[in-house]
Amino acid sequence: MKKLILTFFIAAFAFAAQAQVKTIGIKTSAICEMCKETLEKDLTFEKGVKSVNLDLETKVLNIAYLDSKTDPEKLRKRVTMVGYHADSLKRDPKAYAKLDECCKDGAHDDDVPKKKDN
Numbered sequence: 001m002k003k004l005i006l007t008f009f010i011a012a013f014a015f016a017a018q019a020q021v022k023t024i025g026i027k028t029s030a031i032c033e034m035c036k037e038t039l040e041k042d043l044t045f046e047k048g049v050k051s052v053n054l055d056l057e058t059k060v061l062n063i064a065y066l067d068s069k070t071d072p073e074k075l076r077k078r079v080t081m082v083g084y085h086a087d088s089l090k091r092d093p094k095a096y097a098k099l100d101e102c103c104k105d106g107a108h109d110d111d112v113p114k115k116k117d118n
Helices: 002-017 033-044 072-082 093-098
Strands: 021-027 049-055 060-066
Touching: 021 072, 033 049, 033 060, 033 072, 060 072, 072 093
Parallel strands: none
Antiparallel strands: 021 060, 049 060
């Protein structure tokens, strides 16, 4: 009986100690499908990241992560090291210089329809 109780407490403690999956939304400077592919691929390899999805319309990178392995500041820093702004953190200039031209500021300005003055 003592072994059963001890096993129960060990199992309960192990269950309580498991990492929690949390989510965060990080506002980025991403502008195109190439940006989406680059960010999602890179962040997938970050320790503790379970899933990544960039909403190009809102430019928000949604990340599910294990809170025992990483934290929001590390994730934001990682985004900047890929070459994009992350909330209030500015992108790394060297990483930005390595991005494809289509991922740089103003690259898709011609894609936006112009408003007519009437």
